[in-house]
Amino acid sequence: MDSDEDERQLLPLSQRPEWSDVTPVPQNDGPNPVVPIAYSEEFAEIMGYFRAVYLADERSLRAFHLTAEAVNFNAGNYTVWQFRRLILEALNADLHEELGFVEQLASKNSKNYQLWHHRRWLAEKMGTEAAVGELEFTKKIFLNDAKNYHAWSHRQWVLQNLGGWEDELAYCNELLEDDIFNNSAWNQRYFVITSHPGLGGIEATVDSEVNYTIKSILIRPENESPWRYLRGLYNNNMQSFVTNPKISTLCLNVLTSKVNPVFALSLLLDLISNGLKPNQDLKNAIEAVIPESNSQDSDISVTICAVLEIIDQMRVNYWRWRKNNIHSQVAEGVANLHIH
């Protein structure tokens, strides 16, 4: 854009010569219509002219620039974005430039559905050549907000449709090093090991992933995400879960470290329900969490539930329900164990 054009952009539309043939159309905002006041006058004018070109279906360059002004004011207006797309097609515009336009808006509008959908539409049109750029774009967003749901959705779409898997697991590692609590990164890990065409699926990676997850848990045992991830790794294979000594050792380590034991106890409960026979070390560690709560019940599951009812009071009803269901869960779990 040259500076003359910049000058013109600053003038109200009603004073710009190239718009002199257009009459703006006011918004019919239903009952009690809008009375524009100072700070919204500029916006109201832009929208008035936008409505005029939209109603006339004028897919011109000046309309194109107008849509930019409109979304700069209000990136949520989906009708403006959609009309802009129609113009992009009509003018056969350079989509690389459009990517730049979106990027410039993204920092202030990183959670805006319309912006992300527009980006998706562009990437789809550009095809595989856009892969690298889209992965870079989402990375930039993650620098400010590593959990941005839209960005993750876009990134997953890019990987599946345009490719670029090679460094994804490494990128997850990076993000988790920055913030081990990043649930989105843990989810992406699972996405990669199950969907990356070159990794061989979950069976091929499960051992290394278990090791990685155990290490992560030990760093911050109060972190919900890796515990869920661990369960996810074993989802279809409860028996391996129960019989893998690393898992019960992990729980023992967390219990003895005296850090928040809720997830360790909860996992032990599930393991025992599926046939795990805890050794004496484990039993001692469980009982040591809250010595006063030791039930006379020889069933260690009951003790676990009693402890959880105390240390996770917010969810006391959940733990009570678990306690009431122990015997049926154990019977079912043990029965499953014997079938295999």
Place this chain on the structure above:
Amino acid sequence: MSQEFNTNLGTLFAVNLDGPSRLHRRSATQPDQSAPFSDRIDRFDLGLGMGELAAEKHAKYILTVEKKKDDIESVLMEHLRINGAYWGLTTLDILGKLAAVDQETVISWVMSCQHESGGFGGNEGHDPHLLYTLSAIQILALFNKIDTLDIEKVSNYISTLQNEDGSFSGDKWGEIDTRFSYVAICSLALLKQLDKINVENAVKYIVSCKNLDGGFGCTPGAESHAGQIFCCIGALAITGCLHYVDKDLLGWWLCERQVKSGGLNGRPEKLPDVCYSWWVLSSLIIIDRVHWIDKEKLVKFILDCQDKENGGISDRPDDAVDVFHTYFGVAGLSLLEYPGLKAIDPAYALPVDVINRIFLH
């Protein structure tokens, strides 16, 4: 910020039903609907020194926002005014104040948002989209005026947006998201036109978005998120397909959303927000696990999010209020059986008497 998610999500309120015709289950402690509104509030006393719901202030706030469209927030929301109308009107109905609104003017404005395709835009002159179509239907339902619609036309618009794999696009531009599955299913159920779509495929797609933690994302493989979970659970409830849900597993994930302050977040390690108090809560009610959270603490959290001076509720205590969070706060309190509020259906996100009126006559 969840606000963005919410403003585009519109008001999706689910009903705890396995199929559209089941009566809403409520506990024995049903609030006394016959007592005068203000009396019920005065009598409320949990005996725990908790705050009160400033119901009158919130109703006034909603009515003021409706009238005063000249502040910048309102101007910036003009493209989704119909969502805003739904949030505001449903809140008023829950508070027993729907009569304060001029029904005729609202309905004629809603109808002016309809596009020739049959779908509704966010305001007059806007392109049609599923999100705004649902809000239109819900608003008409509040006023018992669904028959204002050309039902065939609206249903056709919705059904054309279903894709081969069972998913739904929000509009002709093709964005796919389980939010749209919910919106389409809820809309058609309210219109009694579910047979216009391939329900089996719709359900299959939703189930394909189920994750190993028991939750659901926007698309297959996407992270579990309370808002998306609400949409999926609501849709499965309405279509009578809750058997696809591992209620114990999901219930646990959902009850883990409750943080120390008593509020609910939408994903692990995120901040609580009043709107999640709706999405998590309604999901829990639909799958019969709401007793797994600490209800009293949640009530206190929501009440702490009020602006008791000026009315309105915000996302978390001391933030600025908006209609969106006011709606979710009041609706959440209704689900928690806070006295003096009309019962709301957790799947359809409309008052129970509105739903009963549609399905029982």
